[in-house]
Amino acid sequence: MSTSVASAIEAPSLAVSTVIFTLRPCEDGQLKLALPLVKRIRAPFEGQWALPGGPLKPDEDLADAAASKLKQTTGLEPRYLEQLYAFGNLDRSPMSKLEDRVVSIVYWALVGTVEAEKAIESENVHWFWADELPKLAFDHNLIVEYALWRLRNKLEYSRLAHGFLPETFTLAQLREVYEAVLNKPLDPANFRRMVESNGAVVATGERLAGTRHRPPQLYRYDSSIDLTDLGPLGEKQ
Amino acid sequence: MSTSVASAIEAPSLAVSTVIFTLRPCEDGQLKLALPLVKRIRAPFEGQWALPGGPLKPDEDLADAAASKLKQTTGLEPRYLEQLYAFGNLDRSPMSKLEDRVVSIVYWALVGTVEAEKAIESENVHWFWADELPKLAFDHNLIVEYALWRLRNKLEYSRLAHGFLPETFTLAQLREVYEAVLNKPLDPANFRRMVESNGAVVATGERLAGTRHRPPQLYRYDSSIDLTDLGPLGEKQ
Structure with a gap:
């Protein structure tokens, strides 16, 4: 035709x-x-x-x-x-x-x-x-x-920062991703408050392996929230 | 090729x-x-x-x-x-x-x-x-x-509701659009507060023509905010 x-x-x-x-x-x-x-x-x-x-x-x-x-x-x-x-x-x-x-x-x-x-x-x-x-x-x-x-x-x-990070990460690593993407420095205390009030990131209860006296806590994204939010389209379109 | x-x-x-x-x-x-x-x-x-x-x-x-x-x-x-x-x-x-x-x-x-x-x-x-x-x-x-x-x-x-409305409109008309699109009733007082705190809609100072004792105020969208927010793509893509 x-x-x-x-x-x-x-x-x-x-x-x-x-x-x-x-x-x-x-x-x-x-x-x-x-x-x-x-x-x-x-x-x-x-x-x-x-x-x-x-x-x-x-x-x-x-x-x-x-x-x-x-x-x-x-x-x-x-x-x-x-x-x-x-x-x-x-x-x-x-x-x-x-x-x-x-x-x-x-x-x-x-x-x-x-x-x-x-x-x-x-x-x-x-x-x-x-x-x-x-x-x-x-x-x-x-x-x-x-x-x-x-x-x-x-x-x-969204949980997009997760796309750059390993399964578990410290808050400093998460902030580094935000700073790199947004191309500006972020205040660590404000950043921590933002992340904690957001709820997408949860503490694993574990700490970063290493020799430091008090190694930083490890976090992960709450996997019950979808990374790709395409609504009714799902992931595979 | x-x-x-x-x-x-x-x-x-x-x-x-x-x-x-x-x-x-x-x-x-x-x-x-x-x-x-x-x-x-x-x-x-x-x-x-x-x-x-x-x-x-x-x-x-x-x-x-x-x-x-x-x-x-x-x-x-x-x-x-x-x-x-x-x-x-x-x-x-x-x-x-x-x-x-x-x-x-x-x-x-x-x-x-x-x-x-x-x-x-x-x-x-x-x-x-x-x-x-x-x-x-x-x-x-x-x-x-x-x-x-x-x-x-x-x-x-976004200012998307404007796509359905005339240049000026009452808050009740705006709410009607939201209710129709979201398919649920909205509380008029909460809706007014949401609109007023949002800042996208401004009072024109005029009122709806009619015979009512106290006709409702007319509003318009603040035209300095873009309806289509496509970022760097602009409107014509």
């Missing part, structure tokens, strides 16, 4: 890309948000950095496509994966012709800081600080900016 | 659909959430009701496609239009073959209650109460359920 229309101007093609965030220590030891980018090896934007992604395979679910691209680019499994937005406007690429139009369904993912140490890096896959990106291919700077905005908004009312 | 791949199994095609909400008075005069559906005139799901939508035209932006489908189905302009989600899993339609796979980018829209009185209705376009839907085509019941969840969540922390 759509063949005759498609033959006049080809229908837009469909790609899936992923913004993959992790936290990495910078030179002074502080954690900072980082993401992997892939160097384009063909036109348009040949030689520029871009989000990992590619055409949607005919037999692949959207979230599976995003996760498999993440795996392929970084060697890692996501701790959190959520659909961000579908970008498909005609002006996404200044040089685009209608025949080259691509609609990108973009996901965003969190990778744990410990896992991220084992991430793949190569000539064509490089990790960048989220606030020091070069000019990226297509509208990918805008996409990263929007993903950062979503991450920061969502951190405030 | 992708032509040889596409010729093996055709790439998924792309559609844009819209969930269009308005409030309409039911028999007892109370406002209730309603949405228009379109009867399918071809297989699959021939004769079943479905969300208005269709294939994305090669030269049309995503949001424009959603708005134009809304206009075509209802004769109306949206007061609010936002991308909801891209639905593209392989199991969207139980009978689907890979060649028939469709990825739907779904928008949701609000139409003002006054405007909605002039909406088109016909044998193939019918308005349904949001909580009394028949079994719809494809995964459209799930899509409506998710759109309702988004609407209810968003109502609590």
